[in-house]
Amino acid sequence: MLRIKSIPAALAVGVLAIFTSINTASAEMASVQTLASPCAGCHGVNGVSVGPATPSIAGLTEAYFLDSMATYKSGKRKGTIMSRIAKGYTDEETKAMAKLFASMKFGRTTQMSDAGLAAKGKELHAEFCDSCHEQDGRKADGIGVLGGQIAAYLDYTIADFYSGVRTMEKRKAQKMNAFKAEHGADGIKAVVQFYASQK
Amino acid sequence: MTKVNQNVSRRSFMQLSGGAAAASALIGLPTIARGAGKDVVIVGGGPAGATAARYLRMIDPSVKVTLIEANATYHTCFMSNEVIGDLRTMESISTTYDGLKSAGVNVVQDMVTSIDTKAKKVMTKGGNTYSYERCIVAPGIDFKYELTDGYDAKTAETITHAWKAGPQTATLAKQVKAMDDGGVVCIVAPPNPFRCPPGPYERASLIANYMKKHKPKSKVIIFDSKDKFSKQGLFTQAWKKFYGFGTDNAMIEWMPAAKLGKINAIHAKDMVVETDFEQLKAAVINFIPAQKAGKIAFAAGLTDKSGWCPVKKLTFESSMVPNVHVLGDASIATKMPKSGYSANSQGKWVAQAVVALLNGKQPGVPSFVNTCYSRAADDWAFSVAAVYKLNMEKNLIGGVKGAGGLSPMDASAEDRKREVAYGHSWYNNIKKDIWG
Numbered sequence: 001m002l003r004i005k006s007i008p009a010a011l012a013v014g015v016l017a018i019f020t021s022i023n024t025a026s027a028e029m030a031s032v033q034t035l036a037s038p039c040a041g042c043h044g045v046n047g048v049s050v051g052p053a054t055p056s057i058a059g060l061t062e063a064y065f066l067d068s069m070a071t072y073k074s075g076k077r078k079g080t081i082m083s084r085i086a087k088g089y090t091d092e093e094t095k096a097m098a099k100l101f102a103s104m105k106f107g108r109t110t111q112m113s114d115a116g117l118a119a120k121g122k123e124l125h126a127e128f129c130d131s132c133h134e135q136d137g138r139k140a141d142g143i144g145v146l147g148g149q150i151a152a153y154l155d156y157t158i159a160d161f162y163s164g165v166r167t168m169e170k171r172k173a174q175k176m177n178a179f180k181a182e183h184g185a186d187g188i189k190a191v192v193q194f195y196a197s198q199k
Numbered sequence: 200m201t202k203v204n205q206n207v208s209r210r211s212f213m214q215l216s217g218g219a220a221a222a223s224a225l226i227g228l229p230t231i232a233r234g235a236g237k238d239v240v241i242v243g244g245g246p247a248g249a250t251a252a253r254y255l256r257m258i259d260p261s262v263k264v265t266l267i268e269a270n271a272t273y274h275t276c277f278m279s280n281e282v283i284g285d286l287r288t289m290e291s292i293s294t295t296y297d298g299l300k301s302a303g304v305n306v307v308q309d310m311v312t313s314i315d316t317k318a319k320k321v322m323t324k325g326g327n328t329y330s331y332e333r334c335i336v337a338p339g340i341d342f343k344y345e346l347t348d349g350y351d352a353k354t355a356e357t358i359t360h361a362w363k364a365g366p367q368t369a370t371l372a373k374q375v376k377a378m379d380d381g382g383v384v385c386i387v388a389p390p391n392p393f394r395c396p397p398g399p400y401e402r403a404s405l406i407a408n409y410m411k412k413h414k415p416k417s418k419v420i421i422f423d424s425k426d427k428f429s430k431q432g433l434f435t436q437a438w439k440k441f442y443g444f445g446t447d448n449a450m451i452e453w454m455p456a457a458k459l460g461k462i463n464a465i466h467a468k469d470m471v472v473e474t475d476f477e478q479l480k481a482a483v484i485n486f487i488p489a490q491k492a493g494k495i496a497f498a499a500g501l502t503d504k505s506g507w508c509p510v511k512k513l514t515f516e517s518s519m520v521p522n523v524h525v526l527g528d529a530s531i532a533t534k535m536p537k538s539g540y541s542a543n544s545q546g547k548w549v550a551q552a553v554v555a556l557l558n559g560k561q562p563g564v565p566s567f568v569n570t571c572y573s574r575a576a577d578d579w580a581f582s583v584a585a586v587y588k589l590n591m592e593k594n595l596i597g598g599v600k601g602a603g604g605l606s607p608m609d610a611s612a613e614d615r616k617r618e619v620a621y622g623h624s625w626y627n628n629i630k631k632d633i634w635g
Contacts, residue, residue, distance in 0.1 A: 030566040037254075037547045038568035041540055042621070044628045053620035054628065080606065080614050080621060081570065081584055088568075088586025088602035152620055159613075 032096040035089070039097075048107030053152040056145075059106025063142040065098035078165050106138075108148030113197035121194025124187055128179040132172065137195050151196035158188055237262045237557045240321045240331040242311045242495055244268030244296060246275075246539045247527030248337035249633045250546025251553075252304045259554045265305040265329055267321065268296065273634070274364035276395060277539040278626050281574070283361065283372045284405025285413075292364060298635020314499035316520040333553050336501060336508075336517075337527040337542070338493025339363070340394050343506070346489055348464035358467055358484045362394060374483045375406055380414040382482030385472050387462055388423045392507070393490045394528045394537045396429035397573045397583075402485070404434065404575040407442045407450045418450045420479060422472055424462060424489070426455040430573055430583060432608060437575035492529035499523070507531045512594050514552045514562055515545060524549050535587055535596050540569045540625075543633055544587075565589050567596060572622030580618035581606035 039057065043049050047058030057065070071077035072086035089097070122136075129137065129146075137146030146154065160166040161176060168176060179187060239255055241248045244266055252266045274292050281287040296306040309323040314334065321329045342360065344351045350358070359367040359374075375384060384406055388399035403419045410417040428434075438444030442451045460475020465486055472479045472486070491497075491506030501508045501517050508525040509518040515530060517523045526532075526549055527542035535541045544567040552562035567587035574580040585603035587596045606618060 028564065030564040031551075034548060034551060034563065035566050038544045038566070040632045041543055041568065041629045042570060042625045045632050049624060050627045050631060052623055052627070053617065054624035080610070080618050081582055084584045084603050085568070085570075085586060086602075088599040093566075150624075156617060 029090075029093060029096075032100045035093050036097050036100055044107075044109075046107065047101055047104055048109065049150055050109050051111065051150045051152065053150060053156070055150050055153040056107060056109070056148075057101050058104035059145060060101055061140060061142055062095075062098040062102040064140065064144060065101055066094065067142070069094045069098070076167075078160070106145050106148065108199055109150070110199065111151055111196045113151070113193050115197070117190045117193040118197035119194075121190035121192070121197075124179070124183060124191050125194055128175060129191065132175070136198060138198070146195045148198040149195060151192055154192045154195055158192070237333075238329075238331050239264050239333050239335060239553060239557075240329045241266040241335045241337065242314070242321065243337040243339060243493070243527070244270070244273055244299070244306070245337060245339050245527060245542065246629075246633050247542035247546045248335060249273075249296075249299060250543045251335050251337070251526065251550045252299055253302050253633070253635060254547050254550035255554065256302045256304055258550055259558070260303065262554060262557060263305070264303070265307060266296075266299060267307045267309055267311050267323060267329070269308070269310040270365075271295065271308055274368065275539065275626075275630065276362070276364045276398075279361070279364040279368045280398065280402045280405050282364075282368050283375060283402060285372065285376065285409045286405065286577075289369050292368075294630060294634045296634070302635055311495050312498070314495070314523070316499060316523055319522060332522070332557060334523045335549060335553070336496060336499065336523055336525045337529065337546075338495045339528050340490045340537075341493050342488040343491055344488060347462060347486070349467060350465045350486060350488065354465065354467055355486075358465060358470075358486055360487050361485060362398075362487050362490075371483070371485055375409065378414065378417065378482045381416040382414070383417065383479070384419045384483040384485065385479055385481035386419060386421050387472060387484070387486045388421055388425065388428065389487045389489050390424040392537060393487070395539075395571075396536055397434070397571065399423075399487055400428055400430065400434045401573040401575065403451050403453075404437065404442075404573075407438075408576050410450055411442065415450075417482075418452065420481070421451070421453045422459055422462060422474065422477075422479065423453060423455050426457050430581065430605060433581045433605060434573070434575060436608060437579055437581075441576045441579070492525075496525065496529050501525055501529075503531075505531070512589055512596050513565065513591065514556070515549050524553065532596055534598065535567060535569060536571070538569055538571050540571060540629065541567070543629055544568050546633075565596075570625060572618060572625060574619055574622060578612070578616040578619060580615060580622050581610070582618055582622070 042054045043057045047056060049056045069086045072079055072082045075083060133146050161168055239262055241252050248266060252264050255262050255264050272293050272295055278292050282289055282292060300306050309325040311321055312324050313322045319331050321334060359371045361367040361371045386399055386403050403421050406419050438451045443449045444451050459477050462474045464473040470481055470484060472484060492502050492508050496502050496508050501519050503509050508530050510516060510525050510530050511518055515524045515526050517525050526545040528537040548565045555562045570582060570584040572580050572582045583605050585598035587598055589596055
């Protein structure tokens with residue numbers, strides 16, 4: 001199982017079968033399938049959440065997945081429950097799951113959204129957010145997916161960045177603070193609606 | 200349509216998996232040929248049985264899966280306390296078996312009356328017989344009615360246990376709603392082990408939550424068969440905050456076994472609960488009896504002296520008879536609690552293990568998760584979580600050390616509110632994961 005690390009994601013399914021047909025009985029680590037399948041209980045079938053609050057995790061980049069798990073584990077990132085769950089997995093197991101979820105497609109659940117606010121949010125996104133959260137927040141190299149992510153989760157995350165529960169890099173903090181100073185709570189609401197409206 | 204769905208779900212599982220079982224079904228034609236005619240019969244369509252059925256089909260479509268369940272509609276026990284607390288509808292906790300059918304599961308509405316574990320056959324009330332290579336028994340719980348005078352299955356229709364969600368859930372909700380202000384609801388909480396350890400205390404909380412809005416002079420009194428209970432610190436904290444717990448105006452009172460002695464009788468006509476040291480007249484009685492494995496587990500010889508089903512923890516195969524796997528509440532899955540999430544997590548693993556065994560392979564290494572949310576007020580919930588690994592030497596499924604545990608006592612009000620929303624997310628997602 002440990003050997004999966006060096007195998008390109010696209011080949012993983014085929015190659016793994018060969019390893020497992022040789023020997024699984026002595027393996028000390030559960031298959032990535034076994035490790036990852038319980039995540040669906042909260043994060044949805046195939047990592048696509050139907051909400052109302054738990055985020056989708058399929059299609060997150062490996063780097064972002066690993067950073068989230070590592071910071072939950074260390075306590076740097078505060079969560080309600082993930083800090084307790086993340087500690088249940090070794091680095092090796094976490095890496096395997098990161099690779100797996102990164103190979104899957106980010107799925108978007110249809111959410112209620114306000115078209116007027118979403119339109120305003122689209123403009124604000126272009127002005128303040130797009131330089132990091134490219135392609136309407138859908139592209140996410142090493143950062144979270146915003147476009148189509150569960151709205152309540154985005155609300156929580158933004159609130160945590162502003163309250164200091166989650167820390168921001170200097171450049172990001174400047175942008176976020178400038179955005180809030182200029183557009184306040186209504187502006188935040190609008191960009192969240194824009195992300196939630198994406199199909 | 201059915202075909203398309205199957206293909207999509209199968210492919211998605213491949214993405215999720217990359218594991219042995221899934222892969223062997225995908226690439227090796229010989230494996231599929233060998234797998235053909237492999238019959239798995241599943242007894243019970245609750246979280247454990249339904250999850251196992253869906254995942255068996257996703258992992259290896261050459262496995263023929265028959266699931267036998269007595270009811271056409273299933274009501275989840277999880278979230279049923281929200282129905283009793285007037286926070287959601289019965290409809291919202293119901294599910295059909297259409298999702299399983301479109302996953303290629305042969306769903307039979309019938310009741311299993313016996314299992315011939317030597318001939319490997321399952322017999323039903325409807326007079327049918329089903330042969331299996333492997334049988335998965337997930338019958339949930341039954342009640343030890345015999346321990347209490349004046350209480351039986353018939354009485355339970357009016358003095359409910361509501362510990363299997365369904366008509367009794369609706370009855371209890373109605374009784375609480377119909378009660379005059381100033382009335383007492385008595386919840387009798389069962390001894391360990393039982394389904395959903397925090398459940399009676401969440402129920403008390405959500406009934407009090409309802410009373411606070413509509414019948415402020417009323418109260419809930421818990422008669423407990425134990426001296427401590429699950430998430431006690433968190434519940435007590437919430438009860439003090441919202442329901443005056445410990446004061447003269449408490450809307451929730453908790454009486455431990457030390458003060459009550461044994462709970463001896465229910466006097467249905469007088470609406471009285473009688474214990475060694477107390478007698479309580481209540482407007483509504485919710486009596487949750489001591490529990491044991493579902494009936495079929497006894498008929499099939501799967502239980503031990505404890506009244507539950509011992510299993511080999513690697514595959515959940517019965518320690519009593521071969522080729523029969525017992526999962527969910529009926530099994531002794533120490534130290535996993537009897538919960539919906541445990542059942543779901545076990546169902547996924549056992550599906551993988553059974554596919555491996557049917558294809559002559561070793562089952563590999565398991566990993567489980569349990570998360571359980573309890574809601575104590577409109578904007579107040581907390582959770583317990585654990586990641587479980589198997590200790591083969593001790594035949595024990597233990598929580599990973601340093602991980603898991605309870606929501607902190609000093610969590611912010613915002614976090615408690617978020618846990619309400621995360622609890623609902625858990626419900627929506629796991630329900631879809633189980634029944635499609």
